[in-house]
Amino acid sequence: MRFKASIHNITTFTKLTASLNSLGPLAWVKLSDEHVCFTIIPEQGTQVWAVLSIDSIFETYTVQSAAGNVINLEVPLTSLTRALKSALNATSAQLRLTKKDSAPLLALTIAVANAPNAHAAFPATAANNDDGFDAPFDSAFGSGNRETIVTQEIPVRVLAPDTVAGLHEPQCREPDVHIILPPLLQLKSISDRFTKLAMAGVKSGAATAPSRTRLEVAANMHGCLRLSIKTDAMSISSVWTDLNNPELDPSQVTGIAEHPSTRMKQLGTADGRSDEGWASVRIDGRDWGKVMSVGRLGGRVIACECECALCFCHDHALILYVYLPSDNGEDESVLTYYVSSYSA
Amino acid sequence: MDDEDEHPILTCVSSSARQLYLLLRCINFSEKAHVQLSEEGIKFSVDEASAMEGSAFLDKSLFTAYTFRTPPPQRNSQNSDDEDEEDTSSTPTFQISLPSLLETLQIFGLTDPNTSKPPWARENPTSTAFSNTVLGMNNMCRISYDTTGAPLSIILTEATIRTTCNLTTYEPAFADEIPFDRQSIAFKTIMRGSWLFDAISELSSTSPEKLTMVARMHRGKPYFALSSSGDLGSARVEFNNNPYPSNRPPPPPTNPNPTDAENGPQPTPHLLEIFKLSSPSSTLRNSYKFSLIQKAARAMSVATKVSVRADTQGVLSLQFMIEVESGKICFVDFRFVPLVDEDGDDDEGEGEETMMGDGNGDEGPSARARDGSLGSGTASEDEDDDDDVEMLT
Structure with missing residues (x-):
């Protein structure tokens, strides 16, 4: 079972999970080759069945599993939203399904670029004010590629195909x-x-x-x-x-x-x-x-x-x-x- | 409601629901408001424990159209002892929920998420340079009252949205108006509303329980002071008319208020426009519950002028002149029942009180804590209050 994707539209994804989170704490996320499905079935209130095309949130996307390349996960939306919020300023963000001590989790890896004038830790910060000094200084330290990598881990539960087999989208008569x-x-x-x-x-x-x-x-x-x-x-x-x-x-x-x-x-x-x-x-x-x-x-x-x-x-x-x-x-x-x- | 066979008692149209909202907000301190319809306009009045009442009169000139038909006199109004109206026998009176009305009036515009953004960031740029939004006319409001016992309906329209609100009308309560004897007025003064607002908000900082109003003639000049006292100490704001140019710098402003900037340096004609005491030799002193006076603060802050009157019984009337858009003037009235003086010891102490500005320096309201740093002039009467202040500092 493999899942790896880089997030292409972090803002939309964050707003989506935040808005879904207001309706219920847990989401059933179904990852397949073509779609990402978010389903929320709260005890009381509104059910949401969201079907998103892959490229609306993800790019370079791989999903593999024994069950026809479909992965079903139970994801706590609060944690996911919180993790995604920290990624809002990221240059790139990756979502991966991994295991730690045999507990499955979604790892969100965020790369945040340091702005050239934000080197607070450097004693030579004052020099950055002068553009003439700045350029050689940066290149000497490879500052252009300096990134902070943050990984957030969201514990999830993998749902067996049988578990979700009983869940169906509500049927309704033709609308008036x-x-x-x-x-x-x-x-x-x-x-x-x-x-x-x-x-x-x-x-x-x-x-x-x-x-x-x-x-x-x-x-x-x-x-x-x-x-x-x-x-x-x-x-x-x-x-x-x-x-x-x-x-x-x-x-x-x-x-x-x-x-x-x-x-x-x-x-x-x-x-x-x-x-x-x-x-x-x-x-x-x-x-x-x-x-x-x-x-x-x-x-x-x-x-x-x-x-x-x-x-x-x-x-x-x-x-x-x-x-x-x-x-x-x-x-x-x-x-x-x-x-x-x-x-x- | 279109005119049908039965003519409705009242139909009126206002081009700006916001105007009505701003006026009615001044008296928003009670759940239920009495509404009185008449030929001249609509009167909303609220009352708090029969110790205070406030009323706002929406004159028919506020409305672009105003039609009132006297209903058949089948049911007499219970509030017919109102001396303001000559013929109250057929004046329809009822109660409505005031918070609901206020919520309804601001359903559009005020909370529109679009207005907080610049035009280019809006979701649907509907407004053009020539739309009604630019004129502030985007919220037409139509009020109608069909028959006795019918709901008061308010119809607001904005673009393609039409909101209809039917407010349930209740039987009027048997609350008598606070009697204010216009024939025997003991004291009257007129000043700017914002000055009274500054004074009250300054005094409120010590969360006092009671507000005492003192008015007398001092060396032939009017003297008006508001003082408050409570658990945390006491404070006083004095208003002096200074007929001579100031010969010493005005006191430092005690609170940064916008009116200071505009009326500080230039010689104001008179702080108290009118100052009349029925008996100039005596001192008028009345006390009121501070928390009640404070409920009129919203009206004070928006009023251009306020007329402060007290009758011989001590009933205080505050009449606020509020300028709404396009120079139209509206009045909001408040009346307060005085507190009964339980023990006369206050009278002895404060009767001797000296004017802090000595009648020639104070230009504009100046609040000073009598106790502590500034209270040197009045130290004689404040021994017990001093202790309170020291404990706090």
Whole structure:
């Protein structure tokens, strides 16, 4: 069993693990020839099934095992995130599966280049101010290649193929509504405020235990997304309009005419004022806030904005797809979040 | 809410939810606020243990559109003993959750992660040079109240997002307003809000329990002082009107506040714009709970002017004039019930107190610890306080 890879996009990888870590402490990582899969199945809350193409995080990648070149690992995400954070300024970082005292571990080897003027240990630091002296001095000591090597070891568990054989991605019926989300950070800031509002209501009611905040998320097939929450003191809802409902691909979905979303298209209006045509789910506000933290992956890290789609199965479940575009534009990485709905 | 067959009691539109937020934030010290709708505007009032109340009046000129229809007088307002309003019989009054309203009003803009970044770093550069965001008009806010008992609904729109908030309206509580007798005012003065704010924040450093207000005429000149006392010691801030040019350097600023820079050197007309005592020969002295006064600090910090009044019963009224955008003026009122003097020993000591600036030096508020380093002028009355300070240092 061999696994060795150099990390090609440390920032993205760190943000990804940090955002996954907010949902659960342990991840099942499946390494294969084409994909890296991260799966988090917490006791409560949202499941994540992320499938990343190799070149979105790794380059020069080798994976070998007796079980068809697939390695299954149980990785503590907190340790992994912490290790990756120290690699943020690294010139190169390598991840390796090794053994120490017969305990398997992932070794993250980080090379940090010392900036030429950061030779604090050298007595001749003052000379560095003068560029004329600096160059020969550096070359004499080979300072251009001076690197600090740091190795962080993350204990992992190797999972036998039988162990993970029973784990399957959740199955869901065909969604009633699918919609492309507005910018996740905007959505997050509003839903966080809603959660805060609901908490404020609970505080005044003192006697009630810190109950879960039930956020209702709804969407229709006319580009509207609605977020709402109800407390004793108030009910508040925000409606986004002019969003995009992607067309279903006939090659992927059979029977578009009978598809639930086609039916939903008959109902509702584009200004979001009609009561009809909404597919809604009730979810935990704090859990949703954690899911939304994946929005950090977007923005400047990846040049092109990440695209997120929501699929609604009315009163049943919510599926969030986060598409991370890869460099070559072919092999897309997808993070899939399965959020279950509370009953009404 | 569109106008249907039934005309709603109130519909109004504000071009800036932020304006409303800044005003209502001044009285954010209680869970529930009374709302009173009238032809002239909306009055929000909150009260704390019947010892303090604060109210903010949103004049209808703050709104771009304001329509109020008197509801059929089916239910009389319980708070009809308010002397401010002439006809309160048909004034709809109810309670709402004030924190919820404030949270709603700032749902957009303030926490938008985009605004903290420069325009080129934003995720979706939607704003152009001609968009409403540039004008600060990006948060339209529409408030409506349909019928008696209906929720108060607030609709905020920004770009393609529309937020509707329905605040549950509660029956008004039977809290009487703190009576303030306008006919028998014992003392009145007007000054800058920021000066009062500086004084109060200076005094708060010793976490005092009570605030004593002293006003009298001293050698024909007004004298106004705020002093605080608590477990850690006591302190006093004096406000003197100096009709003559200062003949000695002003005291070193005790706290670096922005107002010092602008009004320090140039001769201010008068620190206390108006100073009226009902009986100039006597000294007015009232005490209030400091923690209550401090709740008005937010209003002090944003107010341009404050009118400080006390009636013969000792009830303190602080009226803040707050300038909102485009020169519009709003008022936020506070009233405080005085503390009852349990023992009269305070009166004897402080009645003899000398003015520290001697009436010719102090220009602007100056807080000095009476005890310890600066207290030489008033040492006679502070023996017991001195001990406290020495223990601390």
